[in-house]
Amino acid sequence: MAVKLAVPDPSSLQPVEGVELGFAAAGIRKAGRDDLMLIRLAPGARVAGVFTQNSFAAAPVQVCRRHLSSGSAIRALVVNAGNANCGTGDAGVAAAERSCDAVAALLGCRREEVLPFSTGVILEPLPVERIETALPACVKTLSKNAWGEAAAAIMTTDTVPKAVSVVVTIGGKSVAVTGIAKGVGMLSPNMATMLAYIATDAAVAPALLSQLVRDVADASFNRVTVDGDTSTNDSFVLIATGASGSPEINSQANPEYAVLRSAIESVAVRLAQSIARDGEGATKFIEIQIEGGATVEESLSVARSIANSPLIKTAFFASDPNLGRLLMAIGNAGIARLDVSRVNVWLGDVLVVERGGRAATYREEDGARIMKPEEITVRVDLGRGVVRSVVWTCDFSYDYVKINAEYRT
Amino acid sequence: MAVKLAVPDPSSLQPVEGVELGFAAAGIRKAGRDDLMLIRLAPGARVAGVFTQNSFAAAPVQVCRRHLSSGSAIRALVVNAGNANCGTGDAGVAAAERSCDAVAALLGCRREEVLPFSTGVILEPLPVERIETALPACVKTLSKNAWGEAAAAIMTTDTVPKAVSVVVTIGGKSVAVTGIAKGVGMLSPNMATMLAYIATDAAVAPALLSQLVRDVADASFNRVTVDGDTSTNDSFVLIATGASGSPEINSQANPEYAVLRSAIESVAVRLAQSIARDGEGATKFIEIQIEGGATVEESLSVARSIANSPLIKTAFFASDPNLGRLLMAIGNAGIARLDVSRVNVWLGDVLVVERGGRAATYREEDGARIMKPEEITVRVDLGRGVVRSVVWTCDFSYDYVKINAEYRT
Numbered sequence: 001m002a003v004k005l006a007v008p009d010p011s012s013l014q015p016v017e018g019v020e021l022g023f024a025a026a027g028i029r030k031a032g033r034d035d036l037m038l039i040r041l042a043p044g045a046r047v048a049g050v051f052t053q054n055s056f057a058a059a060p061v062q063v064c065r066r067h068l069s070s071g072s073a074i075r076a077l078v079v080n081a082g083n084a085n086c087g088t089g090d091a092g093v094a095a096a097e098r099s100c101d102a103v104a105a106l107l108g109c110r111r112e113e114v115l116p117f118s119t120g121v122i123l124e125p126l127p128v129e130r131i132e133t134a135l136p137a138c139v140k141t142l143s144k145n146a147w148g149e150a151a152a153a154i155m156t157t158d159t160v161p162k163a164v165s166v167v168v169t170i171g172g173k174s175v176a177v178t179g180i181a182k183g184v185g186m187l188s189p190n191m192a193t194m195l196a197y198i199a200t201d202a203a204v205a206p207a208l209l210s211q212l213v214r215d216v217a218d219a220s221f222n223r224v225t226v227d228g229d230t231s232t233n234d235s236f237v238l239i240a241t242g243a244s245g246s247p248e249i250n251s252q253a254n255p256e257y258a259v260l261r262s263a264i265e266s267v268a269v270r271l272a273q274s275i276a277r278d279g280e281g282a283t284k285f286i287e288i289q290i291e292g293g294a295t296v297e298e299s300l301s302v303a304r305s306i307a308n309s310p311l312i313k314t315a316f317f318a319s320d321p322n323l324g325r326l327l328m329a330i331g332n333a334g335i336a337r338l339d340v341s342r343v344n345v346w347l348g349d350v351l352v353v354e355r356g357g358r359a360a361t362y363r364e365e366d367g368a369r370i371m372k373p374e375e376i377t378v379r380v381d382l383g384r385g386v387v388r389s390v391v392w393t394c395d396f397s398y399d400y401v402k403i404n405a406e407y408r409t
Numbered sequence: 410m411a412v413k414l415a416v417p418d419p420s421s422l423q424p425v426e427g428v429e430l431g432f433a434a435a436g437i438r439k440a441g442r443d444d445l446m447l448i449r450l451a452p453g454a455r456v457a458g459v460f461t462q463n464s465f466a467a468a469p470v471q472v473c474r475r476h477l478s479s480g481s482a483i484r485a486l487v488v489n490a491g492n493a494n495c496g497t498g499d500a501g502v503a504a505a506e507r508s509c510d511a512v513a514a515l516l517g518c519r520r521e522e523v524l525p526f527s528t529g530v531i532l533e534p535l536p537v538e539r540i541e542t543a544l545p546a547c548v549k550t551l552s553k554n555a556w557g558e559a560a561a562a563i564m565t566t567d568t569v570p571k572a573v574s575v576v577v578t579i580g581g582k583s584v585a586v587t588g589i590a591k592g593v594g595m596l597s598p599n600m601a602t603m604l605a606y607i608a609t610d611a612a613v614a615p616a617l618l619s620q621l622v623r624d625v626a627d628a629s630f631n632r633v634t635v636d637g638d639t640s641t642n643d644s645f646v647l648i649a650t651g652a653s654g655s656p657e658i659n660s661q662a663n664p665e666y667a668v669l670r671s672a673i674e675s676v677a678v679r680l681a682q683s684i685a686r687d688g689e690g691a692t693k694f695i696e697i698q699i700e701g702g703a704t705v706e707e708s709l710s711v712a713r714s715i716a717n718s719p720l721i722k723t724a725f726f727a728s729d730p731n732l733g734r735l736l737m738a739i740g741n742a743g744i745a746r747l748d749v750s751r752v753n754v755w756l757g758d759v760l761v762v763e764r765g766g767r768a769a770t771y772r773e774e775d776g777a778r779i780m781k782p783e784e785i786t787v788r789v790d791l792g793r794g795v796v797r798s799v800v801w802t803c804d805f806s807y808d809y810v811k812i813n814a815e816y817r818t
Contacts, residue, residue, distance in 0.1 A: 054737060054740035054741055055739070055740035055741075055742075055744060055747040055749055056736045056737065056739065056740035056749050056765070057740075084733065086733065086736070087732075087733060087736045087762070087765065087766050087767065088766060088767075089750075089764075089765065089766040092766075121733060122732070122733020122734070122736060122737065123732045123733045123736065123762075123766070123767045124733075124767075231737065232733075232736065232737050232740060310719065310805075310809070310813070311813055314809070314810050314813035314814045315813065315814070317810065317814050318813075318814035320814065323496075323531070323532045324493065324495065324496060324530060324531020324532040324533075324641075325531070327465045327495070327496045327531055327532065327641065328463060328465065328531065328640065328641050330464070330465065331463035331464035331465035331466075331641060332463055332464075333464075335464060338464040340464055340465050341498075353496070353532075355498075356465070356496065356498060357496050357497060357498040357501075357532070358496065358497075358532050358533075396719075396810060397810065398807050398810050398811075400719070400723070400810075401723050401726065401805060401806065401807050401809075401810060402807075404719070404720055404723035404724065404727075405723045405724070405726050405727035405729065
């Protein structure tokens with residue numbers, strides 16, 4: 001079902017020096033399917049993350065926060081699909097720590113140097129013994145060329161693994177940026193992806209890496225919404241191993257900073273867009289562009305009001321240029337004193353709403369033409385300022401209902 | 410499709426002295442189907458209303474606000490289905506005023522004494538000449554016994570007309586409270602119904618009536634959500650004709666006030682629940698009860714986060730007790746410092762989540778049993794205070810997608 005989204009060509013996925021990935025079938029999700037993924041980092045790698053804002057943060061999210069804030073050098077990440085280890089209380093935290101212990105014993109590091117991640121069904125106890133049993137097989141497959149297999153091992157209802165690479169030159173050294181992500185539902189603007197990992201062999205100072213992971217999340221994963229629901233397990237981790245030998249970047253003023261940030265952001269945006277393209281039941285990929293906003297907050301609020309409206313999403317599914325629903329959603333964004341007579345809206349290149357009403361030049365057949373393709377752009381000019389924002393989403397189809405009604409059956 | 414919602418028995422609909430209703434087919438919605446409704450009020454009737462908070466308030470909403478704030482005695486209301494007269498700019502306002510002029514000419518009153526309402530497709534010019542043509546037929550049918558026909562004439566995608574009556578005694582006089590409503594989609598907590606009219610022949614002082622319409626809306630229509638979208642045309646009007654001869658109520662301290670408010674609120678709540686029962690594609694009616702909240706705002710925020718979650722609504726459609734999604738939605742309500750270890754959740758009479766985790770006594774078959782019926786109650790105790798709130802909603806089915814994907818075809 002994914003909209004213009006192919007399985008990544010393994011040869012396009014650039015190894016990142018200092019990062020090895022392993023995978024195995026632990027039998028947590030479905031028998032015989034890879035559902036366990038391990039990342040081993042070389043000494044000296046720096047790691048920063050951002051996590052869900054949901055009050056019911058899952059046990060592994062709680063453990064990640066604790067291990068990251070302990071100041072330990074992170075040496076490994078372990079990810080299981082099929083069980084979210086959420087709503088599991090102290091026993092869930094203990095299970096997540098036990099998975100870290102198992103990794104630490106196999107790799108020869110400390111529990112606090114391991115970050116655990118889980119995705120899947122909520123409120124079921126994590127069968128951590130299956131992780132312990134499968135981990136040795138996972139370690140055996142560790143390889144710097146396993147990004148594609150790693151992306152597949154963390155999938156739940158994803159139909160396509162999501163992985164992207166770019167290469168840039170920093171200080172005369174070739175630097176790789178490679179990322180993987182998973183997530184197709186329970187996605188909303190507040191840390192949209194369920195799980196995303198991006199690694200680079202550039203060297204980045206710890207404080208700058210912590211800022212960078214937040215800035216990149218805001219510009220990428222936080223701009224995706226499938227159904228407006230924020231998962232309890234959302235996590236995005238940025239790894240900088242420094243193994244390329246490129247000089248350390250320690251300030252935004254550093255001239256190489258913009259090069260690296262742009263590379264990381266382009267990987268993150270492409271992963272984020274893949275998530276919307278692979279949204280549950282998606283048949284259309286929709287980019288919502290807001291311009292003329294007075295603030296970032298209000299422009300994002302309008303974009304999300306459009307992107308999360310079930311009425312608009314079903315109209316996109318039907319390829320129906322139902323312009324009234326667009327106006328309804330813009331009007332619902334809660335903008336104080338919005339002068340609707342300054343609002344213009346385009347579908348693709350067609351001006352459909354002009355100064356708050358139907359554009360004089362608009363013809364229904366033009367709207368219908370724009371709504372047909374699998375990729376559609378909605379552009380709204382609020383006429384209030386100069387701020388622009390972009391959000392990505394997908395349509396709402398019979399299959400969204402089917403997938404979510406039958407998820408556990 | 411409506412969940413336990415029958416066509417109202419006409420004999421149950423109590424006439425309200427001073428209120429006559431007429432209906433006609435104007436050919437705006439579908440040929441040969443009543444889509445125009447007129448209410449004529451006796452002199453001395455008092456009228457108050459609350460309207461959509463959407464920035465794109467439709468032309469008739471703008472005109473209603475102007476006519477009500479002009480201090481004119483309202484003598485008539487005219488309602489068309491099939492066209493929302495929204496996003497239609499100055500021409501739309503002129504068309505709404507023209508419909509008022511036509512009513513005023515037929516009934517012998519002034520334009521400002523008429524309130525116009527429209528519901529239907531947005532961004533299409535209102536064919537006001539069809540209203541003008543059909544109005545004489547509408548006037549001919551005026552009758553105090555036409556509440557059922559009036560409820561049918563304002564339907565759009567509603568499958569069942571919605572009308573409710575109660576009778577109470579005030580100051581020794583029998584007083585009727587009768588209301589009608591329409592609306593099945595584009596409904597959200599902020600003025601949930603698209604159109605609702607409640608009339609009583611009690612006498613209520615104007616300032617008190619203005620307060621009463623807001624209080625009743627907050628306790629009824631504002632507690633319903635179908636899809637989280639707020640329409641551009643939502644309107645709720647409360648009429649007190651005083652024609653019963655009961656003594657005027659002019660203060661909340663008046664002992665008869667509680668009797669009347671309770672009667673009006675019970676009519677409004679039943680109409681509001683009918684809207685959720687007839688939600689687009691609804692197969693289940695769901696009551697979300699929040700208790701233990703610290704404030705009304707936070708308890709409503711949790712209720713709406715649950716009621717608007719597509720993941721939860723599809724699970725209800727599937728009769729799947731997917732408890733994790735309930736936790737996810739509670740955690741997404743944006744409550745600062747929610748102690749999840751104090752949260753308990755019941756499905757019907759079954760404790761499913763205890764202190765933030767799966768209840769020790771919970772068995773999947775109990776959850777499955779509770780999810781089967783057409784009416785389901787979710788109760789959440791936040792463990793933070795003593796505030797209770799209730800919200801009504803429906804599930805999210807294939808038919809929701811179908812109805813909204815094919816609405817204009």
